[in-house]
Amino acid sequence: MATKLLTFVIFLAGVLPAADAAIDIGKVLGEHREFSLFSSLLSSTGVARATNSREAVTVLAPNNTAVVAALRGVPRGADTRALLSDVLSLHVILEYIDADKLELLAEGRSGDGTRVTTLLQANGKAQGRYAGFVHISVGEEEYDRITFTSGAIGSPWNATFEKAIAQLPPSVSVLQVSGFIFPPGVIPPQPRARQTSMPPAPSPAPGPMAHPPRQPLLPAPAPAPPRPTPATPNLTNTPPPSGNVIPIPIPSVDGGMNATLPSAAGHRVASSWGVAGLLFGLVVCLIWSL
Template sequence: MELHQAAATLITLTLFLLPSTTNAHNISSILAKYPDFSTFNNYLTITLLAPEIYRRETITVCAVDNPAMDRFLSNGLTLGAIKNVLSLHVLLDYFDAEKLLLIPNGTAQSATLFQATGFSPDSSGFVQITNLNGGNVGFSPKDDSRAAPVAATFVKSVEAVPHNLSVIQISAALLSSAAKATAPVPAPTPAPAPSEVNFTVALWTHGCSAFAALLLASAAVEQTFEANSLTGLTVFCPSDEAMISFIPIFENLTVDGKQSLLEYHGMGFYKSLSSLRSTNGPASTLATDGATKQFRVNVQNDGNDVTVKTPMVTAKIVGTVLDKDPLAIFQLDKVLMPLELFSSPAPEAHAKAPKPSAPAPDAPAGSPADGPNRKSNGAAARFISSGVILSIGFAFLLQF
């Protein structure tokens, strides 16, 4: 438990140091505080809408309580239809209680995540908001350019981050015939096809949440992994324990260095565990330049054990997150360190004593040599010792 708490704090601080995450919305963590919304929260995770909400800067989530979700789920919809309907509950604008009651001319229309997917026909991806008699506010999904009868009413405000995130409760699910009929994602099966698997969610739920958080913090890296996950991808994800202890070193890298290190943990082709167990030799990574042999790893096997070696460190595969063509994800006990980013090997955990050239006690072991990739020890110390836990963090990554 102490490790998980430390992990949550370090991930929170790390991601808030990166500009792309300053406005991220941890909807899973917010709703986890309210048991009445547990079913709604679970389906945001199952349908992969939670990561979509995370990426948005200005958003309103219209949550429904467990009884309302039970009534909605009794319709027997496929997972794809459930996702589309729930995506109507995510408005791409900010509406708190005050703004809802002060809508100009008494009515407003908001785009939703369903509209943003491109699957919604005509204007069916919009929700109409109307001030009703007695100070009530109604919500109506639009179908075929016409407003449907009021499907739900405003109940209360749950939480709000002014002008960025508002979580409100509405009385019922916004059932839209267009959303129910348009279901690009098939119903769940015991073993979903790889194309249906969100690899970052798979990382979150299998002990690689710190690595997943860093991927989400870099849009370019995340896109590279996602694109390859459809055609062929092997990911070597460091365990949370390994990644968290490495974060101060990671923060000393340049932006390009961080991107290269993350891409160094992926190969742009599918390799099953059985294939890795019969493979010995160098392999290119997503960080490898096609014109050079840089950023390569060396895969070695010894019986059932498989190690991934770099000039800096030897990491062992300690678990399988996913192994189904075209996507394989394996957990490592260490972070892979490329020679191209680090000038001297990091001491192995079993080393009896530091070498004479080991870094000073207040510097992280294996940190980059002086140069453009190194920051002051004071910055790293401030990062580690900070006691401020920001209000929107990544504790939920360790709770799936």
């Protein structure tokens, strides 16, 4: 009897369809690289695990560009992680919503939209009335855009619907939104102030040392003394210096001695007159002997 019952159970297991697998939001988002940062935040804050425990969810996911724009420069720490956990929980709606149903919810019964419950409300962390709800409505300025805001009264809308990313009825729906949604009283993470002062510039690396001037193998010869410039002969009528003149008597027309010549010329004149005087004396002697 027991054997027949076990055989019947195995037969039913093979014939009947298997039950729906559990939600794996990380696997769904993993098929779309543009949502890798958002998926990483869900895993690191524990929101992904809480999402996977639900029967039906709609995840409002900003892409990588929107995540970087919102969280660039935000310091890491326990406070930041707790804040991001609450904000991400507000992006997990606890029902399946596809694109068609989204339009109906945005119109609502009276045209002012619909509030839907999120994971933030379910885990008891929402503070204030409707803080754990998301309000889906048509934008006040852009009537063709569907907006998502915190359900608390007075909250400005923070994100708009972009497109449907994944539709896995009746359990998982992923809708792309333009940015994060923050509930009232939750201050968005502020980026860390950038350092405006520039770090000191590094000192330049020492360049190659210049080679000292080479010394000559032999000392340079001393410069030759300048040659004396020869004196230009005095061709004017100015008499030469007295030290170079020897007065020589020259007979003038009237028999006087009134002329002088330079020493070299005087020697020649004196020699001529000596010869003439000798000849004159010889002539006189011959005359007297006759």
